[in-house]
Amino acid sequence: MLTDRQMLILRMVVDDYVRSMEPVGSRTIAKHPELTLSAATIRNEMADLEELGYLEQPHTSAGRIPSQLGYRFYVDHLIKMHSKLSPTDVDSIKSLFGERVNEVERVAQQTAVILSGLTQYTSVVLGPQVYETTLRSLQIVPLSDHTAVVLVVTSSGQVQNRTVTFPEGISLRESQRLVKLLNDRLQGTPMYRIRSRMMEELSREISRHMEDYEEALRLLDQIVTVIDSEATEKVFLGGATNMLLQPEFRDVQKATPVLTWLEHKDRVGDALREEGSSGDKLKIRIGGENDIAMLQGCSVITATYQVGDNPFGVIGVIGPTRMDYGRVIALLDAMSQGLSDMYARLYKT
Amino acid sequence: MLTDRQMLILRMVVDDYVRSMEPVGSRTIAKHPELTLSAATIRNEMADLEELGYLEQPHTSAGRIPSQLGYRFYVDHLIKMHSKLSPTDVDSIKSLFGERVNEVERVAQQTAVILSGLTQYTSVVLGPQVYETTLRSLQIVPLSDHTAVVLVVTSSGQVQNRTVTFPEGISLRESQRLVKLLNDRLQGTPMYRIRSRMMEELSREISRHMEDYEEALRLLDQIVTVIDSEATEKVFLGGATNMLLQPEFRDVQKATPVLTWLEHKDRVGDALREEGSSGDKLKIRIGGENDIAMLQGCSVITATYQVGDNPFGVIGVIGPTRMDYGRVIALLDAMSQGLSDMYARLYKT
């Protein structure tokens, strides 16, 4: 285990390196008023910390930078959690959640924008999860003889739509009948059970109501696809190009993989959802701790927001390993709380 | 006016520079079999072309590169339009439009993906325009006592939805009545006239039907906002990070503004829509010809796709000024044709 003094020094190295992105030398630490030791003593301690794996040296005559293990120890034991938010931050958050919400998705989008704006990193907001949401309404609006729009509305207010074409043997009237049938039977069913429920309960119903069984099933399949795609909640990205502001990504070679990975929202959503489903309220992945190869030069911090005891959605920040962990954690905390409150106000009254 | 030989040389310089991104010297051109002249003669011609403003020299002892004017002359007079597409390209496009379409938006998204994949530039696809689209259906699905989802479906199959909260004085029943009223009156109205139509025709109707006039208007305003946001068609981006593949954007300083600009789809959509509305089927903006400051280091090529004689949507490619114009134009041509055909098949039968 580390001595108090070693921990103090480690904390200083991390704080300083996060701020300046320059390897921290013994002199710099020695100057710090919190410590009354000479540079030589610091050097000894730093050598020890390096041997223990918490620090590393880019080259012989440079200062030290935190290793992955160093960051890990920092976030686990050394981080100063309190009073990290400036009044400006608090204001931004307050104004975001303070205004009257009548456009739920806009809030999620804005959360992403503000979170990336305040952190200068990339942010991701996953819309409300589906654990508790049920099917509210299924509708079909005809467009032409062969096309129509299928609409799916869930109890959480999410909407999915898709233009579908009718298979040859099926008329508009029949498909409307089919949709009405589905509506009656499936309303209130949890979203994640729809597919199985629909298939087992309805296939024989359909054979009774519809003349052309085969074709009806094909249409049914289209509709289920729409419902399924609703089950995957929406992904909002903020400040993807903030990545380029970070000195570690000034080299395009480094930045391209991450930017490209971020380009596909579904991938990003999948990754974050997995993080969020671990059960912890806050999850921190530092560098190589990330499973995704493209993110091994990054740190990812995720927080879940919820209503009551149900995990409900995920928000996260993606930035360089050299990240201001304390600040990001505080912001995520405040924002997830804000989202939780907002959804609570919206659905439980 | 340029002589034939000057034009030939200009074309060669552009072709060569587009391929290699290296200033083209007189020797390189002289080697070309299509020309039997010595390097010295080429040098004279190149000096003339530079004087005329078609070429420029990065520095005294370097080869020439095309100026903005040079590119302009190239695309106006020198470009080889035909047989630019390889069989692979044609296959990709065929397979995109060949498959049975039952998810219209997916096709637009895929168009963007394939277009950026084939060009290695960034692509933008604007969904069908609204000139001819009318309101098909307006629906409201209640979620709780105070919230509901408003759905707008247009004749072109576009759907917009928004969760709205009811103002204090208005009940669910009343809002349903309001929506039904709107539905009856506005169905078939062109989208761009909805706002004015609604306001002038309905405000007095509402005062008769609804108890609380003020509050009803507020709800109405929310609904109109939903409809308005539908009038702005959807924007699909492909390969935004392809920008980083281009050597001219290897420097993060150069890339960041463009990437950041691309991040806001509505901005991108606005810009492209303006291009598309000029009336020309194909529009090419080279470097400084772009109005948007962030794009002055880029070239933007847009093409409209249509059904019958109605302009319907826009697709475009954004890349460095040093762009393979011939290929991009051919691809845009093929893709806009494909989209036109697809929408024709979908709506006019």
Place this chain on the structure above:
DNA sequence: GTTAGCACTCATCTGTATCGAGTGCTAACA
């Protein structure tokens, strides 16, 4: 255990020399 002193390391900076691609110009040639 702490500290001052010192030799050592090594990335970075700066100045210089070299190289070579490409030019413009001139004079000779068809």
Place this chain on the structure above:
DNA sequence: TGTTAGCACTCGATACAGATGAGTGCTAAC
């Protein structure tokens, strides 16, 4: 008059050599 060979010249790119200085590890004294 148009074309070409020859040549001096320009200037970015590359390579190399010191010089600089931040920072280290080690030793010996406190």
